[in-house]
Amino acid sequence: MADLDDSLDARISFGCPVGVQVILRAAWRHDVAALKPLLDAPGKASCRDPETGETPLHAAIRSMGPKAKDDDGSSEAEAAATKTIENLLFGGAIWNDVDANNETPGCVAWRLNQKGLYDEMVRAGARAEMLFAILDGYEELESDGEEDEDQDADEEEDEARDEEMGEAKAEEEDAQEAEEEDAAGAVSGPVDAEQTPYLESRLTLNNGKLVDAAGNGVMMDWETDIMRRSVEAMLGPADAAAPVKEKRVLNIGFGLGIIDSMIAARQPARHHIIEAHPEVLARIDAASKNPEAAGDDHAAEFGAAWEASGEGIDGNEGAFKVHRGRWQDICPKLLAEGELYDAIYFDTFGEDYSELRRFFTDYIPGLLDDSGVFGFFNGLGADRRVCYDVYTRVVEMHLSEAGLDVAWQDVDVPLAEDGLDTAGAGAWEGILRPYWTLDKYRLPVCTFMG
Ligand SMILES: C[S@@+](CC[C@H](N)C(=O)[O-])C[C@H]1O[C@@H](n2cnc3c(N)ncnc32)[C@H](O)[C@@H]1O
Numbered sequence: 001m002a003d004l005d006d007s008l009d010a011r012i013s014f015g016c017p018v019g020v021q022v023i024l025r026a027a028w029r030h031d032v033a034a035l036k037p038l039l040d041a042p043g044k045a046s047c048r049d050p051e052t053g054e055t056p057l058h059a060a061i062r063s064m065g066p067k068a069k070d071d072d073g074s075s076e077a078e079a080a081a082t083k084t085i086e087n088l089l090f091g092g093a094i095w096n097d098v099d100a101n102n103e104t105p106g107c108v109a110w111r112l113n114q115k116g117l118y119d120e121m122v123r124a125g126a127r128a129e130m131l132f133a134i135l136d137g138y139e140e141l142e143s144d145g146e147e148d149e150d151q152d153a154d155e156e157e158d159e160a161r162d163e164e165m166g167e168a169k170a171e172e173e174d175a176q177e178a179e180e181e182d183a184a185g186a187v188s189g190p191v192d193a194e195q196t197p198y199l200e201s202r203l204t205l206n207n208g209k210l211v212d213a214a215g216n217g218v219m220m221d222w223e224t225d226i227m228r229r230s231v232e233a234m235l236g237p238a239d240a241a242a243p244v245k246e247k248r249v250l251n252i253g254f255g256l257g258i259i260d261s262m263i264a265a266r267q268p269a270r271h272h273i274i275e276a277h278p279e280v281l282a283r284i285d286a287a288s289k290n291p292e293a294a295g296d297d298h299a300a301e302f303g304a305a306w307e308a309s310g311e312g313i314d315g316n317e318g319a320f321k322v323h324r325g326r327w328q329d330i331c332p333k334l335l336a337e338g339e340l341y342d343a344i345y346f347d348t349f350g351e352d353y354s355e356l357r358r359f360f361t362d363y364i365p366g367l368l369d370d371s372g373v374f375g376f377f378n379g380l381g382a383d384r385r386v387c388y389d390v391y392t393r394v395v396e397m398h399l400s401e402a403g404l405d406v407a408w409q410d411v412d413v414p415l416a417e418d419g420l421d422t423a424g425a426g427a428w429e430g431i432l433r434p435y436w437t438l439d440k441y442r443l444p445v446c447t448f449m450g
Contacts, residue, residue, distance in 0.1 A: 004101055006062050006112075013051035020047045027056035028063040030080035032087055045091030053099035057121075060084040061105050067113040074116050085120055095125040096387065106386030118386070125390030130397060136354065198350030199326075203279045205297070206430070210256055210280075215432035218349045219255035222418045222427050226377070226441050227259040229411050233445045234343035234373045235266050243267040248314075248340065250367065252327045252359075253347040254280050257298030263345075264301060269314040272339070273302065276326040276348075284322060328355075331363045340369050347377035353391075360446070361402040374404065374446040382436050392442055404446045411441040 008028055012021055023044060026035040035056075039045045048055045054062075060081050085105075089095070096104045103111070106121035201213040208221030235244045248270035249263050260273055275281055280299075287294035288303020302322060310320025323330045327348070344367060346359055356376060364374050380395060381387025392408070399406050413436070419426025420436060428434050 004111075006065070006108075008059075008063070011049065011052050011054040011059065011062065013049050015051060016049045019044075020049060023047055023056050024049065024054055024059045027059040027084055027088065030060060030063070030077070030084045032080075032083055035084065035087060039087070039091035042092060045088045045093040046097060048097065048099075051100065053097070053101075055093065055097045055099070055105065056088050057085060057093050057095070057097070057105035058099055058103070058108055060088065061109045061112070061114060061117050061121075064112060064114050064117065067115075069113060071113075072115075078114070078116055081114075081117060082120055085117065085124075089124050095121055095128050095390075104384070104386055106389075107384065110385055121386060122389045122393065125386065126393035126397070129390060129394045133354070133357070133394070133398070199277055203277065205256075205283070208256070209427075209431065211431065212350075215430065216350075217428075217431040217435060219258070219347075220427060220431075221256065221258065222413075222420060222436075223377075224258055226411055226413075226443065228262060229409065229443055230345060230375045230377075231259060231262045231266070233409060233443060234345065234375050235263070235268075245269055247342045248369075249343045249345075250274070250334075250339075250341040251345045251347075253349065254284065254299075254302070254322070255347065255349070257284075257302060259345060259347070261298040261301055264306075268343075270316075270319045270341070271310070272318075272321050272323060272334075272341075274323045274325070274327045274330045276324075281322070281324055327359065327363075331359075331367065335363065335366045339367065340372075341367055342369050342372045343375075344368055344372065345375045353380060353395075357395075357398050357402075360399060360404065364402060364404065364446075368448070370448060372447070375444060376446075378442055378444050379435060382438055383434060385438060388438060388442070395444070399444075399446055400449075403449050405449050407445045407447075409443040409445060411443050413439055413441050415439055 008025070012024055016024075023035065023038050024047075026038060046055060064077060064081055085093075095106070098104055099108075104121070106118055106125065109115075109118035109121055198212060203213075203218065204211050210218040210220070212218055235247060235249070236242070244266045245268070247266075247268045249268045250272045251260055251263060252274045254260060254273055254275040260271075263271055275284075283297070284299045284302050285304075287297050287299035288301070288305060291300040294300035307318075307320050307322070310318070313319040323334075327346075344364065346356065348355070360374065360376075368374055378392075378395075380391035396406055413420065415421040415437075420428065420434065422428065423434050424431075
């Protein structure tokens with residue numbers, strides 16, 4: 001990243017409305033006494049400079065300047081900044097507003113090595129996202145009429161505030177909302193609650209990348225090491241060739257078949273796969289009929305012959321099976337049939353985080369054996385460190401509500417070596433937007449509490 005100018009003069013533009021300037025300056029000085037009365041109406045704590053996108057949270061953190069790498073202490077200035085941040089958050093400041101440098105307040109804190117303030121922003125993000133999840137649930141209960149009335153009232157309030165705080169506010173807020181939904185939602189890639197566009201999208205498989213019609217990376221082979229470590233976490237850390245003949249395994253989301261190939265190599269007693277995309281399913285059928293043409297596509301390992309090879313292996317029908325459809329439709333049937341697994345892995349695409357949460361809340365208790373292990377691809381918010389850290393906390397709390405403990409294993413992601421350090425180049429060539437930017441993957445190993 002080019003050197004950024006963190007001076008106050010650079011952050012408050014010529015055209016910044018006076019009302020916004022006054023708030024930004026008070027936040028910059030950590031002058032809580034002056035700031036508090038200025039936050040007397042909705043939207044004021046989240047006001048922003050129309051050009052630089054500076055918000056009071058950015059200002060309160062930025063004014064601290066860089067902290068030396070070996071400085072672990074907390075100063076009086078840091079205490080004042082923390083108090084300012086608390087007041088802003090209490091006044092409705094938004095934790096993940098992005099400025100014109102594409103930084104949230106948490107990103108600024110991380111860049112300046114202000115670890116204490118960074119942690120403050122992570123806690124704020126987790127609180128906001130937990131609340132967001134709760135309110136999202138309540139909204140579903142509202143009638144259409146009520147929703148419309150609320151929306152009208154919100155719009156009137158927004159208009160009044162925009163007049164006071166400057167014209168650019170509305171546009172920026174829309175962009176912010178989109179960004180917030182993006183960060184909040186992605187299980188792996190862009191969000192779509194109904195999922196229809198993705199499931200109807202044409203897919204291409206090229207150079208170890210499965211890509212949808214819009215250019216989003218559905219699955220890429222740089223994730224192979226993460227898949228290997230996930231299999232070891234679920235089926236034991238033994239040498240990958242050690243058979244686990246008594247284990248029953250369910251994998252949701254076939255993609256490139258990387259994890260399924262590794263699971264099959266461990267020779268489980270039962271191996272079920274759920275896959276919804278018709279083209280992925282067609283690839284499995286075609287590749288398994290003509291393995292030579294399939295080259296190194298793992299899909300060739302999982303056709304009708306594989307399913308037939310499982311007959312009678314554990315004394316039950318259908319030991320090896322690709323269940324064709326969405327997990328939302330298949331899992332209720334598996335429950336009704338009394339299927340139970342020792343290991344369950346979840347890695348879908350194009351679904352909202354609330355779907356992953358629904359899966360572990362509604363289905364893990366019925367489908368996972370008491371001593372079983374649940375894992376999932378932890379790509380939540382992985383295009384921004386602060387979002388990743390916030391989502392680690394959020395998912396931990398939701399897992400705990402579902403009766404699950406989670407232990408995290410750190411896995412190194414060698415960004416430069418894997419060609420992941422430049423958008424549009426290396427591994428990201430031909431991919432719309434990098435969905436991974438971090439040098440450590442946090443691998444979840446979930447088990448029942450107690
Ligand atoms: C990221 S890929 C899985 C990659 C896999 N872990 C591997 O090792 O190759 C996600 C897969 O989930 C599938 N998928 C998406 N939504 C689904 C749903 N609701 N039910 C079942 N499969 C789904 C996609 O079609 C895609 O094949």
